[in-house]
Amino acid sequence: MNNNSFHYFPRLPLELRRLIWKLCLPHRIAEEDTPDFLLDGNESRQACYGDRITHQNAQPPTIAFVNRESREVALENGHRLELDDTTSLAAIWVQPRRDVLHLNWTRLRYIVWGNADDPASPIAMYLWRAEDLGMQPSVVAEIIRPFSLKALFDHPDGADACDNPWFLYHRSRNQEVSDIAYCAESPSFSRLDVTMSAVSLHITRKTALRSGLFGLLGDAPVQMVDVGDEARLKEFQALYREYALEKEPAVQTLFETFTSPRFQAAVQAWKSQAELLILAYMWRLARRDNLDILGTNPGSAWLPQLPEQAFLGMPEYLPDAEYSPDERHPWVKQARESAPKLRPRIMVRYCTNECYIKERLPSNFGTF
Template structure:
């Protein structure tokens, strides 16, 4: 049997409407990061246990226009139907009464019809980065960016409690402050959406782009480098974990990640404790679902030097 053709020379002869639908099918569904992640705040790192990825290169590439926007005028026009960069006159502009931080990104492409929005910010960032204290909360800012029709917001679990992790229990020592001035604002922001994905783990897949794209796990063309998967989708999560494990097994890596798949009931229980402790009740629990973030890094920054 002959192998399938890699090209389709009759494509230009198709009706315009059909060609445009094909271009739309190629557009990625991305996680749009509102702010830059910092490895030292995402991972529990120190001199003896450095982070296994710098993270920001992935965020940068994930914010480029989709690959099909560079094919031809027709594909670029389709990409611009719902995608764009923030206008230059709005970049880095502090809006009065709205939360702002030096980590915010205004230079990333966003497709309002396809992309979900995600906030990396946790209270650990407050030590090193400027933000407008009292002028709105980070979750208020996130809620404003969420599509009213998609309900596609997500955040780090550590936003609610910086000590959240694999060993988090009902009686864990917490750095959450009940008198936090943003507590009421955060609670109101969370009530604005019926569904939130709360990222409980961040896994990095170190692979070359061609190999990762062939799996389909990072978009049809491999240009959707950040993915968040609901923990209830065990099969999908297993595919990502297997890919990450395969990449680590075939290379000499400096630090190996914990790629064990956690039982759903255990991560749901930890999320329940988190919501109850930080919100004072389980009222918002029904709107929160645990998820895992998978990031594709093509820089091989995990390799042993």
């Protein structure tokens, strides 16, 4: 906001001025790390170097730098969060009552780093951090079960977007889903936002500001749109078509895909499989803890019923159809109720780097 354009602003009552400053605060997707594998060009055919936008998104909001009064409002609603265990950024600015806390990490990062056998995962600490801050957690689909846009692009006559690459598992166990299942008992963990794909709009900061789609002051460069929210997606698509279509025509295919029935069906299939996988890991934890609700035979939660001493293998059986949960079983009913509700979303970013110019990307970007 430029005070010179409204000379009577300083004369307004303090309470009203503070309310105006607060209205200027963004609602952000607070990223803990960079979205390297969402924007590497292998899946979406759009390469984008998201590092600079991620760091910009981690800074205090614009009003924190206007004057002392506006900075006080910014400090009342946000603070710097130190990330000692993060895989990328050391600190980010968060507004717990306004922001979504997002993690871009996937186990694929270990493959690229050359330590694929490392069982460590930041998911448990991340979920506990989100709970402690009272923030809505958000992750990428890959940590639960793969979702392949590339399969949808390469096989238009019908390919499974939910393939099952080995790198998700450490010793036949998906540690990330196990951590999600462990946290499912927390009453505050009722929903988990899941990013299915991402798109970057390569536009100027001035264009992003004028659009109003990236915060009132253009300081919310990362946005999320619910899968199925065609009206919201069309707003971003219209911005792209006006300012970036000629420079990067391939992105039009992305927007067309996001609103296609095939994409919607693929997302719903992924969601059903992901929910079943989480349920299976909740069952394994319940069996390990000998919860009474499972009764004398934990296998009774499944159809066909498992022998009393049998374990349900992961990922060999689920969510592939050899066993299915008995929806009439009391434990299954309770687990379905307590499991986090998955909310599939599409990440939309604006980027000023003009990444469609190959020389502007790092030399090894998108080579995996």
